[in-house]
Amino acid sequence: MIGLIARRVLGALPNLLGIIAITFLLTRALPGDPAAFYAGPAGTQEAVEEVREKLGLNRSLPEQFWIYVKDLGSGNLGQSLSTGQAVIQELRMRLPASLELVFLALALAISIAIPLGVMAARHPNSWIDHLCRLVTTAGVSLPTFFTGLLLTYVFYFLLGWAPSPIGRLDPFLTPPSAITGIYTIDSLLHGDIVLFRACAAQLCLPVLTLTVFVLAPLARMTRGSMMAVLSADFVRTARASGLASPTILVRYALRNALLPVVTTVGMVFSFLLGMSVIVEKVFAWPGVGSFALDALVASDYAPVQGFVLTMALLYTLLNLGIDILYVVIDPRVQLTK
């Protein structure tokens, strides 16, 4: 088991290398003079030369790569021109906000998609099956920004149930002092229920927007997988042995059906990370995505590269986690060494 896990970890290393290589290429693929880009539109000739020296842009490509890797290793992702802060500082500060959105949406999507898919599979052609199919096909067609704006219009403007989409917290309230950086958790840890509710309220619409998007592939996979498992020979044996329905459903059908769903979660995470940028824009959410967007608009490139790298790392880590989880839950993995 440990061996298999170690192998998975090792298997992720080439991916890591690939990510670093591609982000390196992106930083050097800037049209014109990369140094001028990093120095910014307001950079003087000296500043440009300084940047050129620091980034080693007048050295050979392999040397540049080595400098790049060294910088990454020491946590140096460059400087943000607009905020003046080190990119890594900004990212660290803003990451909890993005993670809060992404993981909550994932949890919500899973908790809706799986029961929906299971019930749709058990009762084919019922209303719940049709609902599932509707969700599945419509969900992937809904552009995230459209969903977000539509939800804002309905729940904020028309119904007044949701707070205004201006970020993580009402500007009149002060955020809780950071322990995890996640406002809802921190406010709970400080025992401030009023603050907790305010923070949670702000989360509703952005999380819902992201959830709607990833609900579809998860529900589709659950339904398909469950249907295949329910008609499998071993479920027939379980029924022939007279096992109770709940036992068959959980111990026999569900555990087998969820295996491909676990891998789908990995794929879905990629969408979540990508679409979180859009959601952060629509709801003025101060996460890493909006950080990168602001920088992009200001022709400030270091934050964008840092952002791409961070997202790729997150994605790789999650996929690794899922791979390892799979090793643990499926005993047949040992077969395909």
Add this chain to the structure above:
Amino acid sequence: MAVTTFWGQARATARENPFTLVAAAMFAGFLLIAIIGPWIVPFEPLASNAAQALTPPNAQHWFGTDSLGRDIYSRVVVATRVDLSIALSAVAFSFVVGGFLGAIAGFWGGRIEQTVMRLCDMVMSFPLFVLAMGIVAALGNSVFNIILATAIVNLPFYVRVARTEVNVRREAGFVEAARLSGNSDWRILLHHLIPNALPPMMVQVSLNMGWAILNAAGLSFIGLGVSPPQAEWGILVAEGASYIISGEWWVALFPGAVLMLAVFTFNFLGDGLRDLTDPRRRT
């Protein structure tokens, strides 16, 4: 009675899945609008009219007007051509380059296959939208670059499909026959294997178009690619975003709804095509 002809199967599929027929009709509709759109719009898409700013939908302006008084309906119609051509160009590029790379990888295997698949894995280790952002940021903010970025992040899908199809058929009888009659490897690849790999790739194209449209619109929404005042669905939604909270919903929601319909159309069409070519995979 067995249905064996293509059209017979198409009719059977349409009967079982009426949505496919609807989707095909809608596809034709979008195509038509993309082609003749600019000539049939009631208003000049760029013509602003401050007096008419932010009027809700009425008999004159079916989708209302935006903050500059421009007719939203006209802008949405005109944007059809922009979005569809961006998506189509990106998908065409991915299809050709990805298909070619995949075919080579599947045919010769070995080092070539390993390198190509490694490159694909590298692209796929990024969340695709994020990678597209990074590429556009690096290469510069232009329409060509969002097409290129969308194409690049889509490449791996076509590479994989092409590789699998060519791989599976590499040892097939007709390939052996072609080889024995003296055809060179390249000829076999170009004249025999690639044409046979096309049908599953075409299915991929339709499914992909929906995603490509979403991707392009998403990039425009966040400010990359097409720039105002040009009309493009993503930009139109972005222009209307700030008016949602004051209740002027039509500025953002009409373009968004049309965008959604377009993606919907391609997704359904893709599903229908897939059912047509591989009935085992019906959802």
Add this chain to the structure above:
Amino acid sequence: MALLEIRNLSLEFQTRGGILHALENVSFEVQRGETIGLVGESGSGKSVLSYAILGLSDGAARITQGSARFDGVDLLGAPERHLADLRGREASMIFQNPRAALNPIRKIGQQLEDVLERHTTTLRAKRKEKAIACLAEMKIPDPERRYHAYPFELSGGLCQRVMIALALACSPKLLIADEPTTGLDVTTQAAIMALIAEKARSTRMSTLLITHDLALARAYCDRIAVMHAGQIVEIAPTEKLFTQASHPYTEQLIGATPVGRARLSELIAVPGSLPDLRRSDLPSCRFSERCNRRRAVCKMALPSGADGAHEVRCHNPLRPESAALDALAARST
């Protein structure tokens, strides 16, 4: 009273291509302690019948007439939870393709315990012991270690033994064995059948052996029922069936089976193929279109077979005297 009584059972499937008349007027009995074989070509409805008995039919199946009683209990009208109580405890079933019939990600010992937990009052602490004992009873070597095994770690023969262990764990009164030895090598076949026969002997268990292998049926069954296209065409004590077959189909089936050192050239294939069961114009005798003894009278509804040990459903049987003599004997006792 017979342990299992099927009377005039008819079943159809509602499919996209129309209604499939899978079973027609099936009647037979299984007595306590006897082993009865159900033989016929692939597609003759043997498995469909067995699933219908236990209430395991596909959702598209509809029983249009008839009854099935197990130990006096009506099976067809019983609510699902009563049937679930019955299955695995009073009546069990084993299937072909044993590895696919076991949960691939659950240890076989645990799968056994699931059955024990459901049907017995064995305490949890004792269940593992009992499970291992069941495995040992099936002559599975090293049962303590095998308890922790997953199906993919076991050979086909071992998987089949595990499945039999599952089925026999609660000593049921009836075992339905659906092609239990298909795909296994001859030695394993014999071992598996020996296990079943031993259990049948020691607990007076009845067995319904479904197979297309006539030789297997001949070796292990007391009586054999022959099925064709959803109809039972003949039921007879084993040796009588092979020596005095009365239905033309039975005779041809026997003729097509290699026995002993018969040469390939001596085998005669049964002509034609099964009729399409979706037809609405199926003849009352579904073998008539393939039969070389067909006569005008065969268009009429089939006789329900003489009462007695040897039943034939045919208007032109090969040995009418045989069946008639039996009926006479039955009436005089």
